[in-house]
Amino acid sequence: MKRNTHRWLSILEGCILVALGIHILNSAGLLISGTAGMSMILIRLTDFSFGELFFFLNIPFYCLAWFTLGREFTLRTFISVSLLSLLSEWMTHYATLTIHPLLSATLGGLLVGFGLIILFRHNASLGGLNILAVFLERKFSIHASKTTLIADVGIFIAALVFLDLSQLGYSLLAFILLSSVVGRYHRPPEWAQVQDQEIH
Numbered sequence: 764m765k766r767n768t769h770r771w772l773s774i775l776e777g778c779i780l781v782a783l784g785i786h787i788l789n790s791a792g793l794l795i796s797g798t799a800g801m802s803m804i805l806i807r808l809t810d811f812s813f814g815e816l817f818f819f820l821n822i823p824f825y826c827l828a829w830f831t832l833g834r835e836f837t838l839r840t841f842i843s844v845s846l847l848s849l850l851s852e853w854m855t856h857y858a859t860l861t862i863h864p865l866l867s868a869t870l871g872g873l874l875v876g877f878g879l880i881i882l883f884r885h886n887a888s889l890g891g892l893n894i895l896a897v898f899l900e901r902k903f904s905i906h907a908s909k910t911t912l913i914a915d916v917g918i919f920i921a922a923l924v925f926l927d928l929s930q931l932g933y934s935l936l937a938f939i940l941l942s943s944v945v946g947r948y949h950r951p952p953e954w955a956q957v958q959d960q961e962i963h
Contacts, residue, residue: 770885773881773884774843774887776878777881777882777887778882780874780875781799781875781879781882784872786854786855786858787870787874788867788875789855790859790860791868791871791933792864793868793930795875795918795938796918796938796941798889799817800915801891801918804918804921804922807925813851813855814851814852817847817851824894824895825840827894827898831898835886839885840888840890842887843887864933871937872938872939872940873941873944875941876940876941876945877944879945880944883897892910892914912942915941919938
């Protein structure tokens with residue numbers, strides 16, 4: 764019971780860190796990687812909010828998670844995605860920020876990175892490319908930071924259409940900081956090894 768409570772509190776804390784990081788980046792018109800970055804681009808093209816887009820874009824990835832990463836992982840990921848969507852909506856309505864883009868990129872990239880680390884260590888993710896990163900790490904020993912970096916490049920290329928050069932530069936800084944944090948602090952947790960044995 765105590766271990767389970769600790770896990771869910773950690774997941775909540777991870778979601779809060781990521782939501783705050785994304786809100787800081789959104790406030791400065793900057794981007795981050797993965798499904799969150801896709802949502803940040805799409806809010807410029809649609810009438811949907813970030814929270815709504817993030818939630819719906821993740822739906823197709825639950826099938827991959829369910830059949831390859833397990834029911835528990837999928838459940839925790841679904842709850843994490845839902846929490847982040849709700850927290851993002853709440854922050855958009857109640858937290859107005861004016862931050863220099865350099866500080867926004869630094870804080871946003873670091874907060875999202877550390878939030879993801881917490882989620883990875885508790886058998887959860889924020890869906891989308893994070894599911895793919897965990898899947899590739901567990902099945903093929905490809906470090907999550909490599910998958911994240913590839914996603915960063917794709918989002919950055921798509922962002923060329925929507926951002927000016929200064930915004931692109933600051934967004935690139937956020938990308939680098941996020942990848943650096945994941946690369947230095949993420950270690951495959953014990954649950955990955957245990958569940959691999961269950962799968963095989």
